[in-house]
Amino acid sequence: MIGAAGRMGKATCEAVEAAGDLTLSARIGRGDDLLAGIKGADVAVVMTPPDGVDDVVATCVEQGVHAVVGTTGWTAEGLAKVRAALKKSPSTGVLLAPNFALGAVLLMRFAAEAARHFESVEVVELHHPNKADAPSGTARHTAAKIAEARSEAGLAPSPDATTSALDGARGADVDGVRVHSVRLRGLVAHEEVLLGNPGEQLTIRHDSFDRISFMPGVLLAVRQIADRPGLVQGLENYL
Numbered sequence: 001m002i003g004a005a006g007r008m009g010k011a012t013c014e015a016v017e018a019a020g021d022l023t024l025s026a027r028i029g030r031g032d033d034l035l036a037g038i039k040g041a042d043v044a045v046v047m048t049p050p051d052g053v054d055d056v057v058a059t060c061v062e063q064g065v066h067a068v069v070g071t072t073g074w075t076a077e078g079l080a081k082v083r084a085a086l087k088k089s090p091s092t093g094v095l096l097a098p099n100f101a102l103g104a105v106l107l108m109r110f111a112a113e114a115a116r117h118f119e120s121v122e123v124v125e126l127h128h129p130n131k132a133d134a135p136s137g138t139a140r141h142t143a144a145k146i147a148e149a150r151s152e153a154g155l156a157p158s159p160d161a162t163t164s165a166l167d168g169a170r171g172a173d174v175d176g177v178r179v180h181s182v183r184l185r186g187l188v189a190h191e192e193v194l195l196g197n198p199g200e201q202l203t204i205r206h207d208s209f210d211r212i213s214f215m216p217g218v219l220l221a222v223r224q225i226a227d228r229p230g231l232v233q234g235l236e237n238y239l
């Protein structure tokens with residue numbers, strides 16, 4: 001477990017230890033010897049902050065250790081580094097899953113389905129204030145799927161007459177979809193997709209109230225990854 005002392009790391013260690021068919025071989029934290037830690041492991045679960053995660057995952061791949069990665073906030077350069085490592089070790093699997101909660105995976109699927117039928121769509125993600133990246137990985141993944149569905153349906157951009165706005169007032173533009181990020185003490189991880197047509201609104205919402213919500217998805221990925229070489233983005237591809 002890489003990032004073992006963090007919020008997700010602790011929850012994952014508990015889940016793996018409670019699973020009869022899995023063995024937790026090492027708890028790796030910041031500054032620990034990564035090579036020594038992953039030696040002999042079949043799978044690394046990576047839940048570090050975004051900074052430097054590409055090097056961590058590339059090292060796992062170079063050692064032939066499959067990587068189940070929950071870390072969000074990936075850059076194009078970081079992804080390129082992982083792809084380059086996989087070229088040299090093509091039988092190794094890397095899963096980058098922005099959200100391991102089943103409900104969040106379903107929210108993304110439902111949002112993409114609904115998006116083709118609505119003129120307007122915006123995404124609001126709400127998280128605890130210790131989160132490093134914004135928008136959340138889930139919101140970026142959701143917006144990308146919505147944009148793809150709207151493009152396939154031949155929809156025009158969501159209407160928006162704004163000509164004057166304070167910086168940030170309209171949120172971030174992710175593939176043409178507006179994404180708003182709230183950081184609030186007391187929250188864990190929440191997302192709403194707002195879809196609008198003349199005279200009606202559809203809201204699709206998911207709430208993770210506890211990090212236990214992510215654990216069935218993490219364990220499912222750990223059990224399956226050896227059979228899925230290469231880079232896979234999104235837990236939906238494992239379900």
Ligand SMILES: NC(=O)C1=CN([C@@H]2O[C@H](COP(=O)(O)OP(=O)(O)OC[C@H]3O[C@@H](n4cnc5c(N)ncnc54)[C@H](O)[C@@H]3O)[C@@H](O)[C@H]2O)C=CC1
Binds near residue numbers: 137
């Ligand atoms: N995919 C999913 O379902 C979920 C993903 N996340 C993502 O997981 C990541 C971690 O989130 P939290 O656990 O809340 O963060 P956290 O800050 O509580 O934990 C991160 C841990 O990683 C450690 N760390 C930093 N660099 C390291 C390195 N190079 N090697 C080993 N350990 C290192 C830190 O010292 C810390 O203990 C974030 O990117 C977050 O967005 C969080 C929740 C669910």
Ligand SMILES: O=C(O)C1=N[C@H](C(=O)O)C[C@H](O)C1
Binds near residue numbers: 098131132188190
């Ligand atoms: O940092 C978090 O907490 C979470 N991060 C992931 C994301 O960025 O989407 C998943 C979940 O939202 C919790």
